[in-house]
Amino acid sequence: MKRFILIALAALFGAGAFAQDGKSIYNKYSEAENVSAVYISPAMFKLMKKVPDINLEGESVNFGPIIKTLTGMYIISSENPAINEDLKKDVDRFIRRGTYEMLMEAKDNGEVMRMYTMGSEKTVTGFVMMSYEQEECNFICINGEMPREALEELIN
Amino acid sequence: MKTLQEIENTSFERLEQIAKEDGVRVPRDLQGSVRESVAAAALASAGERKPGRAMWLTYALLSMFAAACLATFFVIPRTPKDTYDDPLLAYAKVEETFALISKQMDRGVQSALLAEESLETVDRIINNTK
Numbered sequence: 001m002k003r004f005i006l007i008a009l010a011a012l013f014g015a016g017a018f019a020q021d022g023k024s025i026y027n028k029y030s031e032a033e034n035v036s037a038v039y040i041s042p043a044m045f046k047l048m049k050k051v052p053d054i055n056l057e058g059e060s061v062n063f064g065p066i067i068k069t070l071t072g073m074y075i076i077s078s079e080n081p082a083i084n085e086d087l088k089k090d091v092d093r094f095i096r097r098g099t100y101e102m103l104m105e106a107k108d109n110g111e112v113m114r115m116y117t118m119g120s121e122k123t124v125t126g127f128v129m130m131s132y133e134q135e136e137c138n139f140i141c142i143n144g145e146m147p148r149e150a151l152e153e154l155i156n
Numbered sequence: 157m158k159t160l161q162e163i164e165n166t167s168f169e170r171l172e173q174i175a176k177e178d179g180v181r182v183p184r185d186l187q188g189s190v191r192e193s194v195a196a197a198a199l200a201s202a203g204e205r206k207p208g209r210a211m212w213l214t215y216a217l218l219s220m221f222a223a224a225c226l227a228t229f230f231v232i233p234r235t236p237k238d239t240y241d242d243p244l245l246a247y248a249k250v251e252e253t254f255a256l257i258s259k260q261m262d263r264g265v266q267s268a269l270l271a272e273e274s275l276e277t278v279d280r281i282i283n284n285t286k
Contacts, residue, residue, distance in 0.1 A: 023235070023236070026236055027234060027236060030236065037239070038239045038240075038249060039236045039237070039238060039239050040238065040239065040240065040246050040249070040250065041235070041236075041238045043238070044238050044240065044243060044246050045246075047243040047246075048243045048246055048247045048250070050243070051243050051244055051247050063250070063251045063254045063255075066254070067247065067250050067251065067254075070250065073250060073253070075253065104261065104264050105264075106260075106263060106264035106267055108263075108267065113260055113263070113264065115257070115260075115261070129257055129260065131260065140253060140256075140257065142253075154254065154258065155254065155257050155258045155261045
């Protein structure tokens with residue numbers, strides 16, 4: 001019986017290792033106190049393809065064409081210092097386990113902001129942005145089939 | 157000579173009394189023999205319980221099945237519920253997010269430009285002092 005429990009636990013932890021992604025991070029932290037969370041599903045992105053382009057007030061750039069290539073988005077904004085450190089560690093683990101490449105890192109007065117992309121030379125299939133300081137931590141994970149050139153042009 | 161039925165019907169006290177009268181003695185090594193027999197039986201049953209290869213395979217398969225069931229319920233992330241029901245609101249949120257990413261990128265680029273300017277100043281000073 002002991003052997004059975006040990007093998008089951010080992011297999012369970014093994015499965016847990018594979019489960020570390022944007023969705024599991026979202027599920028883990030979205031219900032916490034002082035955390036605002038946004039999830040946009042692939043189904044909603046399909047509906048959004050029918051929406052005419054909207055220009056936000058004060059924004060000169062048209063994000064419409066790139067938005068129509070997206071398939072999922074997870075946002076976690078935490079103002080809960082008790083979980084910020086754990087959130088940062090989970091995001092770091094998620095990045096290490098995936099095939100993300102760092103696009104940019106900026107550090108300023110204790111605030112760290114990092115951007116990562118995943119995909120090929122021409123297409124970005126995953127984009128992650130994480131900004132961290134003791135009081136605030138933001139995690140953005142975007143999935144899709146974004147043309148790399150268009151994305152870089154847009155966010156530059 | 158008593159028959160088996162007569163012996164069975166005789167009380168324990170009476171049997172004990174008959175044994176005393178007849179001078180029947182318990183063999184000296186009877187206790188030791190009983191102990192040896194009990195120990196041998198215990199060893200034999202312990203040997204039988206040792207799991208073989210097939211038993212291990214069964215354990216492993218059962219464990220994997222249990223882990224798969226547990227993972228389905230606890231580890232594999234459940235699909236969250238959409239935050240927005242209205243595609244227009246969702247679209248506006250995505251635009252806002254891209255605007256934020258763009259601003260963060262711009263901050264990073266500005267920091268890099270400032271650092272570059274500082275390096276150029278240092279270079280100029282070094283060149284002037286030469």
